[in-house]
Amino acid sequence: MFSIGGESWFGVFANQRSEVVRKMGSLNAEAFLARKNDILHSSITCYQILDFIGEGHFSKxxxxxxxxxxxxxxxxxxxxxxxxxxREVTILETVRALxxxxxxxxxxxxxxxFLDHYCLAFEILDKRLCDLMQENKSHPLSLSEIRCVTRQILVAFEALKSIGIVHSDLKPDNIMLVNHKDQPFKVKLIDFGLALPxxxxxxxxxxxxxxxxxxxxxLGLPLSEAVDMWGVGCTMAFMYFGKSLFPSKYNHQITSGRYSLQYFVSDEQAKWRLRTPLQFMKVSGFRPEISKRFTDLARDFEDLIARGRKQTCDDIEDRLAFLDLLKRCxxxxxIHRICPSKALEHCFTSQVKPVDEMEMVSTVNTEIGLGASFGDYFNQLTESPKIEQPRTLSKHESKPVSYDANVFTDQTSQKKSFQKIFEIYSRLKQNILCRLL
Structure with a gap:
């Protein structure tokens, strides 16, 4: 037991418990906020609050x-x-086995x-990843730094997958640096408030x-641990660009497929596409807002990565590997999204040099090409579509349509997209990256 002058801290402060309880109990439970120097009691010890170091919507x-x-x-x-x-306590007890x-x-x-407020004690860490980037004025991380953080998060998700847990809330706020001064970019995954089996x-x-x-x-499709790998991809993009790849606000909330038919439509050839702004307004009553984003200047996803920032020729292969893993995430x-174990074996995270750049392109076309390319999907989300004249909606548009995991597949556009990717990769060094030197 920690003691000062022969008397334990527990003994010094135990007598204050009744006063602390009286002071706290006088407040409405819903309005209670602990204060500095307050003492909170668990079944095994007591905690004295020294300071407050963070606050979220639901907790401090x-x-x-x-x-x-x-x-x-x-x-x-x-x-x-x-x-x-x-639920969080139950999950943490399960995760404690790791x-x-x-x-x-x-x-x-x-x-x-304690007084109807849940308290969870964790090891003290340094700062959030998003805080570090804000301190650096949202300056992107280097590929070596991105690799370091990505690999550690993949290790965490591989461990969670082994015990059947989905985190479901990966974002830069929930990645914390352990001690950035002494252990640069050593990170840990935090906040299991939304985790579940x-x-x-x-x-x-x-x-x-x-x-x-x-x-x-x-879209309200079947869910799996793959949602966490999507979060890994978005986090990788955040570290690379210094900002989120996708917009964080919509003028109309998209919620679990409930409004999916307002955004997507199946045309006469039974192929899925996004509605035009005019069609969306007609079925939803909301006028869509086309926001200007940093992605608007890029022709496609590959071009966006190439334009992202100026780097040296020595970085070309590393950037190519980064792009490949990002697209897989x-x-x-x-169903075809990369899993943590495979991502840890990827050349970007493992730093094992691929046999041939064009071989990597072939792999991208084979494994990524099971649905429409991300570049196509990315362009659909970010480009400003032209307003079409009103037309009579086809009978397919008015009927409820069941979704499957391949709703975005369009073989014709897919083939063109792959050809375009192949061409971009084949002249990557000469016509894209070298112009940034």
Missing amino acids: VAKCVDLNTGKIVALKISKTKSKVND DPHRNNIVKYFDGFS VSRLHIGMNMQILAFRAPEVV LHLNS
């Missing part, structure tokens, strides 16, 4: 001292009591309820913030 994070051991911990204190807190250091997952110590996933669930939300979540069809 306090820097505390464990009065039994003298160790500094991070205490996540919920603002309200809900069933979500019970080695937190080896698997890059935040170490969980204790969980308890894969067996509990079901069609129609709402998860992930909009900018990181997987297509199957939006952002495969529209969740």
Whole structure:
């Protein structure tokens, strides 16, 4: 037991418990917010709040001292009591079986309820990945730094997959640097508030913030651990560009496929496409807003990566490997999206040089090409479509249509897209990257 002057900290502060409880109990439970120097009691120890180091919508994070051991911990204190807190504790108890250091997952110590507020004690970490990038004025990370962070997160997801857990909320806010000064870019995955067993996933669930939300979540398709790999892809893009690849706000909320038919339509040839702005307004009553984004200047996804920033010729192969892994993480069809174990074996994360650049292109065409290319999908989401004249909607548009995982497949455009990708790769060094030198 940690002690000062022969008297334990626990003994010094135990007598204050009744006063703390009286002070806290006088407040409405829903309005309660812990204060600096307050002491919170679990069944095994007491925690004194030294300072507050973070706050979210549902909780505050306090820097505390464990009065039994003298160790500094991070205490996540919920603002309200809900069933979500019970679920998080259950998940954390399951995740506790994993080695937190080896698997890059935040170490969980204790969980308890104090005056109807859930408190979770974790190891103290440094700062969030998004905070680091904000400190650097959203300057993109280098490919070596992106590789370092990506590999560690993939290790965490491989471990979670081994015990059947889906995190479902990966974003830069939930990746924390352990000690950036002494261990640069050593990171851990945090916040299991929305995590759940894969067996509990079901069609129609709402998860992930909009900018990181997987297509199957939006469209109400079957869900799996692949939603986390979509989050990995979005996080990789965030580190590369210094901003989110997809917009984070829509003028009309897209929620778990509930409004899917307002966005997509099957034409006379039974092929799926996005509605034009005029068609969307007609069926939804909302006027679509076309926002200007940094992606608008790119011809396609490959061109966007090439235009992303100026780098040297020595970086060409690394950038090519990065692009390949990114496209595999952002495969529209969740069934064919790369899994953590395969991603860890990829040449970008493993730094094993591919045999031939053109061989990589062939692999991209084979494995990524099971649905429409991400470049096509990306362009559909970001380009400003022309307003068409009103026309009579076909009978296919008025009927409910069941979705499957290949709703985006268009073999003609797919073939053209692959040919374009092949051409871009074949002259990548000469006509694209070298112009940025």
